[in-house]
Amino acid sequence: MKDNVYDRKTAVMSLLKNILSCIFAAIGVVFALYIVGGFVLFDLGKPAYVYDEETFAGKEVAAGPRPRRWVCKPTHHDVMFEGNEWPFRVYKPLCWGWRLMKGYQPPAEER
Numbered sequence: 001m002k003d004n005v006y007d008r009k010t011a012v013m014s015l016l017k018n019i020l021s022c023i024f025a026a027i028g029v030v031f032a033l034y035i036v037g038g039f040v041l042f043d044l045g046k047p048a049y050v051y052d053e054e055t056f057a058g059k060e061v062a063a064g065p066r067p068r069r070w071v072c073k074p075t076h077h078d079v080m081f082e083g084n085e086w087p088f089r090v091y092k093p094l095c096w097g098w099r100l101m102k103g104y105q106p107p108a109e110e111r
Helices: 002-041 086-090 092-102
Strands: 042-049 062-067
Touching (some): 042 092, 086 092
């Protein structure tokens, strides 16, 4: 009788362990796709200048790295962005880090 209870407990623990490992693996895959997506969607060598803002505190203002043209086209004069387009919202941490590394100031709506 005692062996049967022990086997049942180990089976339940093993099942929980497998479920948790699948959940953590799925979270890891989603996070990896998010990171890789940032490198695919943005041209990290060029800034996305914000319309009607040039400098703040002596530094140029940029929304973040420039999205590739097939993702999001510039809205003003085919060169500048509003700064609130979906790539800048979805990848806000990436844009924040990029601006910090490149020395750009955030747009007025983020200050």
